[in-house]
Amino acid sequence: MIELTNVSKSYNRGKVKAVDDLTLTVKPGEIFGFLGPNGAGKTTTIKMIVGLLRPDAGRVAVEGFDVAKDPLKAKQVTTYVPDYPAVYERLTGLEYLNFIGDVYGVPKAERLDRIGKWLEIFELASVVTNPIQSYSHGMKQKIVLTAALLPAPRVMVLDEPLVGLDPRAAHQIKELFREHCDQGKTLFFSTHIMEVAEKLCDRIGIIHKGQLVACGTMDELKALDRTEQSLEGIFLELTDK
């Protein structure tokens, strides 16, 4: 579960308000899609959930752990995939996965099982002993995703996870999201692909100029404006101000 309560964050000494009094709860077993135009506050919100940014006001909690007061417990149950896969280029894929397994304390048997499974699915098995430096952008994205899945976290937070992936991998990721949440876990991700959000998400939030302008299931969003029936139409309508 993710809970944001009256969260605000501004940059440049308060001159630019990136997130403005945001309150939002993502329940266990839910896939939550977070939409918004460029610069709306999506990445800032995500970074506050995973503890990369500190809110100026409000509270962020993951699985009941306050991210500011109990950061290690919150981090232990969360994994994060950033919008750009900046990973240790000089390590091999397997060394990186081992590092993540070590710091999250994943037992060896589970590590072997999960690494084997995800490397096969993402077609990385034959390159896992090569330096990450030699990977393509998509392969780097896949190794970061594999690392995020390795601890089998209660909460996964992903910033534009489908960018740079080939159609097969994107399809597998979507299935994996569903599988993850069917186990009662929580998934929060941002995307610009309306179709993915519409088909995959249990609930969708739309952020605009730092404020949550809409939040709910697809049906609830459609009910907001009877003339617009597609998510794209609703999105354009809500963010055209």
Next chain:
Amino acid sequence: MSRLGRLATVIRAGLRSNFGLATLKHRLFKEKKDRWLVPVFGLAALGVLPTLYGIVLLIKGAYLLLQPMGQERALLTLGILAGQLLILLFGIYYVISAFYFSRDLEMLIPLPLRPYEVMLSKFAVIVINEYLTVAAVVLPVVITFGVLARGGVGYWVNVVLVYLALPVIPLAAVSVLVVAMMRFINVSRKKDILILVGSILLIVLALALQIGLGRTAGPQPNAQAVTAFFTSPDSLLNRIGAKFPPSIWATKAVAGGFSGEGLANLALFLGISLAFFAGIVLLAEKLFYRGLVGLGETTGKKRRLTRDEMSRRVSSGRRAVAAVFAREWKIMNRTPIFLLNGVLVVVIVPVIFVLMATMGSGRGGGGRGGDTEAIMKIMTSANPLYVILAAALFMTICGSLNGTSSSTFSREGAQFWISRVIPVAPREQAAAKFLHSYLVAMLGVVTASVVAAIVLHLKAVHLAAAAGLALVAGVLLTVVGMIIDLARPLLDWTNPQKAIKQNLNVLLAMLADIGILTAVFFGVKALIKAKLAPNVVLGVVFVALAALAALSYGILLRFADKRYPEIEA
């Protein structure tokens, strides 16, 4: 846009992005973040003043000694030559990293620019870096000389011109070697290793050159030769500069001012510099891109691991501190620029001392080396306290005055987000980083101990005492470097060189280290003045350093817990 205009634009962009002027302006005046740096630098400058004053007095003394013999201009040659050799040595690092490891190259190459334009934009950055590097060596000499010799307008104008052209010849020479080396290396698969080996070879070459230039004296001179030498004006100048004539031309250009001799030598020096410059422009057109394209790519063989192999290579679970330590170790050792500036420095610096010492004993032919050895032996047996302290200082400098600890957070760069999101307490991460930096420092202490044993002929017990002191001092200096880097980590770099070699934190840490060592020096002086027994002095210094080390380590861990959440990655 004209070709020259386009070149100016590329060079301007290169300088702006490399020296981060826009970012600095933004941080100082808009975000008002780095304002605390201004008084810190003010203080650091004040701290350097006494040392600078000492250097100026030394130069003045040498000038007054040489002037009656008509040899004073040799001082200028010495300063200029030392500056150019320094450029040569640092140039190897600068050229390799700026030409081949700047990530903005990926952005520059697809632009409609000629190879020489891209290379010159990088060359300009290196030249500015070199001006800053050699300022400390060359400026005190030329300014003190100018004041003492009452240099006219011609002197000062020529000083400026010579200083501006000073890096061109050595840098062009290094560029030729590096570009040729890269052209050869890029055809190979093991680029990283070859770059490393190549760089070491170039450094050895530069050192050999330095030593070669140092060995200017022939066999033991007799009295007649000495008299002849000193009665002929500028004989010393010619002797020092004999192996590298541009330093003679530069000296004569500066000292001669607007006289015929001055202008002729200025024309010669600037002309040759220009020719070297033209040479590298031509070279860039032919070879630069060939060595460059594809350098950032590494290929790996595709091979699927068997279940057994996978089982062996999947870790069975290390403690978090061990995992972070292993990550630090691997990344440092596999990034050529980090390895060159961190681990290799602690090995190379002591070796340079050995070479210099053997050079010193070799100079003047047979017999002198034996004398040096005898003098050392007498010194070590006469007053072991001073020798132990001097050896400890040497070991500490060799172990700690490198950028490993003071760039430990900066080196993470864009990957720092990983350290922020993993469930490992910042104090544990700092502890792992400390272990890594300290291991490098210990490597330096060990190498320096071997050197001290060979060169200073220390007894085992004295060596052990010195190493003990250096090891506790190493803890303190490592922690200080880490705290400085943690206070202001430089994470937004595109060229790994920036994280370690051009990182302000490394410079600040070195200044802090020098400050600490100076404080220790005065403390020891007071203890000796109090007429304490040598063993007591050593004991007090050891205990004081150990207490400071323990205290500073505790501060580091607490600071890590406070600082990590504040660093917005």
